Amino acid sequence: RQRDLxxxxxxxxxxxxxxxxxxxxxxxxxxLVQEKQSRLFTRRFCRKMLxxxxxxxxxxxxxxxxxxxxxxxxxxDYRFSVIVESIVMSPQFRNLRHKKLPLSAEKEKQ
Numbered sequence: 042r043q044r045d046l047x048x049x050x051x052x053x054x055x056x057x058x059x060x061x062x063x064x065x066x067x068x069x070x071x072x073l074v075q076e077k078q079s080r081l082f083t084r085r086f087c088r089k090m091l092x093x094x095x096x097x098x099x100x101x102x103x104x105x106x107x108x109x110x111x112x113x114x115x116x117x118d119y120r121f122s123v124i125v126e127s128i129v130m131s132p133q134f135r136n137l138r139h140k141k142l143p144l145s146a147e148k149e150k151q
Contacts, residue, residue: 083111087124094128095137106131 045051053065063069073082087110092099099107110127117123128134 080111083114083119087111087114090124091128091133095133103133106133 042051054062056062057072061072063072072078084107087107088099091103091107091110106127110124113123113127114120
């Protein structure tokens with residue numbers, strides 16, 4: 042697609058956080074494939090997934106788990122299922138303590 046619904050040209054060029062300019066999806070893929078960028082992207086993606094799964098901010102004590110996930114990802118061709126399995130099987134996830142809902146929210150669930 043070259044134009045949006047209003048007929049205006051679609052802008053595919055973007056400046057990234059490190060001032061690198063990528064032109065399109067192919068340029069973004071090439072950027073991410075670079076080892077340094079790939080490692081940064083992988084680490085950040087794993088952090089975001091872990092924080093979402095745990096329902097809290099990632100803490101310094103989660104560092105070894107993130108390292109383990111990255112190592113497993115590299116060994117398993119960066120399959121998404123490796124991230125999910127690693128998080129779900131981690132002590133951090135398995136020992137989650139869920140907050141109790143306020144009484145009014147519990148009534149609404151019934």
